[in-house]
Amino acid sequence: xxxxxxxxxxxxxxxxxxWGDLPETLRSYGLDVIAPDVAEGAGPRYVARASLIIAATxxxxxxxxxAHGAAGPLLPAVALAQRAAHRAVGGYLFVDADLPRPAHAxxxxxxxxxxxxxxxxxxxxxxxxRTHADRSASPGHAQAVREARLRGxxxxxxxxxxxxxxxxxxxxxxx
Numbered sequence: 642x643x644x645x646x647x648x649x650x651x652x653x654x655x656x657x658x659x660w661g662d663l664p665e666t667l668r669s670y671g672l673d674v675i676a677p678d679v680a681e682g683a684g685p686r687y688v689a690r691a692s693l694i695i696a697a698t699x700x701x702x703x704x705x706x707x708a709h710g711a712a713g714p715l716l717p718a719v720a721l722a723q724r725a726a727h728r729a730v731g732g733y734l735f736v737d738a739d740l741p742r743p744a745h746a747x748x749x750x751x752x753x754x755x756x757x758x759x760x761x762x763x764x765x766x767x768x769x770x771r772t773h774a775d776r777s778a779s780p781g782h783a784q785a786v787r788e789a790r791l792r793g794x795x796x797x798x799x800x801x802x803x804x805x806x807x808x809x810x811x812x813x814x815x816x
Contacts, residue, residue, distance in 0.1 A: 703731030
């Protein structure tokens with residue numbers, strides 16, 4: 642799939658700089674890339690702020706929403722906000738990201754803000770990219786890769802010396 646706009650969502654409590662040169666490299670491939678810098682919060686505050694920034698860019702549709710790390714579980718809520726604003730979401734990419742989970746009664750017990758996934762999610766194709774840099778850092782992402790494969794999603798494991806941007810753009814074509 643060729644997205645109208647590719648939206649790169651950094652993990653909460655970081656910043657768009659966490660993507661490094663990825664946005665600019667993807668733009669050099671001819672993609673319209675939006676990398677919102679969501680400065681405050683997590684959970685619903687992150688979703689609201691990211692959605693406002695996306696709207697301000699007047700993105701071309703369909704959108705492909707890409708998330709890194711803890712932004713992964715927020716993708717369904719960001720997508721819901723985009724659909725409410727009449728912007729089509731054509732796919733989801735998880736880059737070394739946690740996966741969305743259904744809401745449970747005990748989700749608020751740990752003091753973290755959780756955003757439940759809508760019951761109709763995913764409403765578009767999904768893919769998962771695990772980068773070489775992540776392999777030793779997070780065993781939880783190995784589990785996410787297994788889950789993504791079980792769900793029938795396209796999965797790529799990035800291998801250097803190819804650029805992460807190249808691996809991500811190739812994965813985009815599977816959506």
